[in-house]
Amino acid sequence: MDFGRSDRSAARKKAPSAIKILIAGGFGAGKTTMVGAVSETAPLRTEETLTDRSVGVDDISGVEAKHTTTVAMDFGRITIKDQYVLYLFGTPGQERFWFVWDELALGALGAVVLADTRKLADCFPSVDFFERRGTPFVVAVNCFDGARIYALDEVRLALGLDSSVPVVLCDARKRNSGKEVLINLVQHAMRTRGKRPRPEGVPAS
Numbered sequence: 001m002d003f004g005r006s007d008r009s010a011a012r013k014k015a016p017s018a019i020k021i022l023i024a025g026g027f028g029a030g031k032t033t034m035v036g037a038v039s040e041t042a043p044l045r046t047e048e049t050l051t052d053r054s055v056g057v058d059d060i061s062g063v064e065a066k067h068t069t070t071v072a073m074d075f076g077r078i079t080i081k082d083q084y085v086l087y088l089f090g091t092p093g094q095e096r097f098w099f100v101w102d103e104l105a106l107g108a109l110g111a112v113v114l115a116d117t118r119k120l121a122d123c124f125p126s127v128d129f130f131e132r133r134g135t136p137f138v139v140a141v142n143c144f145d146g147a148r149i150y151a152l153d154e155v156r157l158a159l160g161l162d163s164s165v166p167v168v169l170c171d172a173r174k175r176n177s178g179k180e181v182l183i184n185l186v187q188h189a190m191r192t193r194g195k196r197p198r199p200e201g202v203p204a205s
Contacts, residue, residue, distance in 0.1 A: 025114030026122020030172035039076025
């Protein structure tokens with residue numbers, strides 16, 4: 001019986017920590033694409049087709065080929081180095097759906113703000129939201145085909161970011177690129193919080 005208890009204890013110690021991560025950014029920045037690219041499981045999506053009712057409401061300049069939009073959230077999962085299981089929640093980008101952000105942000109370790117340099121101002125609501133909440137975040141510049149490439153310091157300056165906020169390049173379509181962004185975020189959040197991230201729902205000691 002002692003061996004059984006020992007085995008169960010060892011299994012608990014080896015169990016990866018569960019961490020909630022938000023993927024935010026403007027409309028068409030690549031949130032759904034990133035969640036789908038990195039998720040180990042088929043992602044849960046709440047996309048609806050854009051209709052005539054969105055004309056004059058959603059700004060699709062620069063993303064004219066986009067025909068669907070997230071109306072609640074995207075959800076995916078990825079394991080990092082067998083230490084952490086990241087649960088990814090993609091936020092809706094349009095202003096009329098921002099009311100769900102507060103609920104999605106509860107219990108999150110941190111966030112990725114995806115930036116499209118063609119519509120960089122679309123990042124401001126996400127940046128402001130996480131700064132107000134004190135949520136650690138990184139800005140990931142999604143490298144769209146044909147988009148102008150800016151130096152990361154230029155992006156930082158344009159968004160008025162503190163020097164401590166990581167700004168990185170990524171391709172939201174590629175799993176390894178998205179994974180590197182998530183690793184950067186977890187490391188940044190650990191430094192910011194000054195402690196090891198704890199499983200969701202476990203209170204601070």
